Amino acid sequence: MSKANIKMKLAALLLIFGFAFGMGTDVTSSISTQSQTTTAQASTKVSASQAKQIAQINANLSSTQKKAKNWIAYRESRYSYSARNGNCYGRYQLLKAYLHGNYSPVNQEKVANKYVSGRYGSWTKAKKFWQAHHWY
Numbered sequence: 001m002s003k004a005n006i007k008m009k010l011a012a013l014l015l016i017f018g019f020a021f022g023m024g025t026d027v028t029s030s031i032s033t034q035s036q037t038t039t040a041q042a043s044t045k046v047s048a049s050q051a052k053q054i055a056q057i058n059a060n061l062s063s064t065q066k067k068a069k070n071w072i073a074y075r076e077s078r079y080s081y082s083a084r085n086g087n088c089y090g091r092y093q094l095l096k097a098y099l100h101g102n103y104s105p106v107n108q109e110k111v112a113n114k115y116v117s118g119r120y121g122s123w124t125k126a127k128k129f130w131q132a133h134h135w136y
Helices: 003-020 025-046 048-057 063-077 106-118 122-131
Strands: none
Touching: 003 106, 063 122, 106 122
16 A cells, blocks of 8 residues: 555545535534524524413504514614624514513513504514615
C-alpha cells in the first residue's frame, strides 16, 4: 500500500466519521436550522386550555382580521409569545406596561386586540399602518 493510498483511505474514513457525528457542513446547517425551528415552535406553543381561551378571544374577528393579526404577529415576533425587544414583549411586541406583568399568551391576545381596536379600529388598519411604518 502506498502513502497516497493510505491517505485517501484515511481521508474517506474521516469524512464518514465526520458525517456520522454531524460534522459535515450540510448536516451541520440542517441540524442548526432544525434547532432554530424547534426553538421557534416551542415559544409559539400554548396549552389546550390556553388555545381554547385564545379561540374565544378571537372568535369575533373575521377571517380577514385574523389574517391581518397573524401577519403582524409574524413580522413582530415570528409568532413567539416570548420574544423580547427592549420594553416590548411577546407575539405582538406590546409594551410590557400594557401587559401589567401578565405575559401569558391569553393576556397578550386580549391586550393586543384591545390595543389595536383602540388605536387603529381594526387589525387590517393596523396592518396598513405597519406596512407604511414598519411598526404599529
